[in-house]
Amino acid sequence: MTPKQSALYALMEEQGYSYASIQATMMMLGEEREALDEMILYIEDQSPSEDEIIEKVASLYQAYRS
Numbered sequence: 839m840t841p842k843q844s845a846l847y848a849l850m851e852e853q854g855y856s857y858a859s860i861q862a863t864m865m866m867l868g869e870e871r872e873a874l875d876e877m878i879l880y881i882e883d884q885s886p887s888e889d890e891i892i893e894k895v896a897s898l899y900q901a902y903r904s
Contacts, residue, residue: 840874842869842878843867846864847864850863853881855891862892862895863891866895866898866899867898870903872902873901880894
């Protein structure tokens, strides 16, 4: 796990997101540094719901993996 992945994982765990949500986020974003940075900032700034997390991950996946 990269340092960015570890930071995102710890942040999501600290914020109380479910294990499934954390695992799905990590799997979808992979090692894409920019996507991980965006996700970290999004969670810190917005404190989104799990549904909003899924929507954000999907948009980042499309932006960085296509």
